[in-house]
Amino acid sequence: MTDAALLEQQEQAAAPRATARRFGDVILDVKNISLSFGGVKALTDISFDVREHEIRAIIGPNGAGKSSMLNCINGVYQPQQGSIALRGKTFRHMKSRQVAEMGIARTFQNLALFKGMSVLDNIMTGRNLRIKSNLLLQALRIGPAEKEEIRHREYVERIIDFLEIQPFRKTPVGQLPYGLQKRVDLGRALAMEPQVLLLDEPMAGMNVEEKQDMCRFILDVNDEFGTTVVLIEHDMGVVMDISDRVVVLDYGRKIGDGTPDEVRGNPEVIKAYLGTAH
Ligand SMILES: Nc1ncnc2c1ncn2[C@@H]1O[C@H](COP(=O)(O)OP(=O)(O)OP(=O)(O)O)[C@@H](O)[C@H]1O
Numbered sequence: 001m002t003d004a005a006l007l008e009q010q011e012q013a014a015a016p017r018a019t020a021r022r023f024g025d026v027i028l029d030v031k032n033i034s035l036s037f038g039g040v041k042a043l044t045d046i047s048f049d050v051r052e053h054e055i056r057a058i059i060g061p062n063g064a065g066k067s068s069m070l071n072c073i074n075g076v077y078q079p080q081q082g083s084i085a086l087r088g089k090t091f092r093h094m095k096s097r098q099v100a101e102m103g104i105a106r107t108f109q110n111l112a113l114f115k116g117m118s119v120l121d122n123i124m125t126g127r128n129l130r131i132k133s134n135l136l137l138q139a140l141r142i143g144p145a146e147k148e149e150i151r152h153r154e155y156v157e158r159i160i161d162f163l164e165i166q167p168f169r170k171t172p173v174g175q176l177p178y179g180l181q182k183r184v185d186l187g188r189a190l191a192m193e194p195q196v197l198l199l200d201e202p203m204a205g206m207n208v209e210e211k212q213d214m215c216r217f218i219l220d221v222n223d224e225f226g227t228t229v230v231l232i233e234h235d236m237g238v239v240m241d242i243s244d245r246v247v248v249l250d251y252g253r254k255i256g257d258g259t260p261d262e263v264r265g266n267p268e269v270i271k272a273y274l275g276t277a278h
Pocket of ligand 1: 063067068
C-alpha cells in the first residue's frame with residue numbers, strides 16, 4: 001500500500017461516526033412536547049428528530065427531563081401537548097404495548113427481568129409480541145404453532161450468540177452479575193426486532209469493563225441489526241464516544257442539539273451541565 005493510501009485509510013478510520021456513516025430519513029419525530037405533573041413542568045416544548053440508523057443521546061443534569069422524555073416516547077406518560085411520529089405516523093394516547101407493537105422497544109434503568117427464569121426464557125418473553133398463533137395451539141405445540149415456536153427460538157439463539165451469553169443460556173437471571181443482567185435486558189428488547197431501541201441508562205451501575213462491553217454491543221446492534229438507538233446516559237464519556245447526535249435538556253427545556261463536538265462547544269450546555277460535577 002502506498003503512503004498516500006495508508007494515510008487515507010487512517011483518516012477514514014479516525015473520521016467521526018456522524019460523518020463516516022450515512023443515515024436514512026427521519027424515523028422518529030418529536031414535536032413540541034410539553035409534560036407537567038401538577039405544577040411541575042417536566043418538559044417544555046421539546047422538539048427533536050432521530051434519523052434511521054442513528055445513535056441519538058438525550059443528556060442533561062438530574063431532573064432535566066430525560067426519563068420523562070423516554071416515557072413519553074414509549075407511552076408510559078401522555079404529554080399534554082405535542083406529538084410524536086414513527087415513520088411519519090403520529091401516535092397519541094397509546095399504551096406501552098401498542099407503542100412496542102409499532103416497533104419501539106425499551107430497556108429499563110431498574111432491570112425489568114424475571115429473576116427466577118433462565119436467560120433463554122427471559123429473552124423469549126421479548127418475542128411475545130410477535131407470536132401469532134393462539135394460546136391453545138401454542139400450549140399443544142401443534143401445526144403452525146410448532147413451526148412458529150421453532151422460528152422464535154432460532155431468533156432468540158441468534159441474539160444469545162450475538163450478545164455472547166451462550167454459557168448462561170439456562171442460568172436463572174438473578175444469579176448473573178449485574179453487567180450480564182443488563183445484557184440480557186438488551187437481548188429481551190432486541191428479541192422484539194424493534195425499529196427503534198430506547199436505552200434507559202444502559203451503563204448505570206457498571207464497572208469500566210462492563211461499560212466497554214455494553215458500548216461495543218450497542219454499536220454492534222446498530223451496525224449489524226441496523227437498529228436506530230435513542231439512549232439516556234449519565235456517563236458523558238460514553239455518550240460522546242458512541243452517539244451520532246446529542247439532545248441536551250435542562251429544567252425540562254432543550255438547550256442544545258447537535259453532534260458531540262457541537263454540544264461540547266455550546267456555552268449554554270457547558271454552563272448547565274458539562275461544567276458541573278453531574
Ligand atoms: N411521576 C412523576 N410525578 C411527579 N413528578 C415527576 C414524575 N416524573 C418526573 N417528575 C419530575 O419531572 C422532572 C423531570 O424528571 P425526570 O426523571 O424526567 O428527569 P431526569 O433527567 O431523568 O433525571 P435523573 O437524571 O435524575 O434520572 C423532575 O422535576 C421530576 O421530579
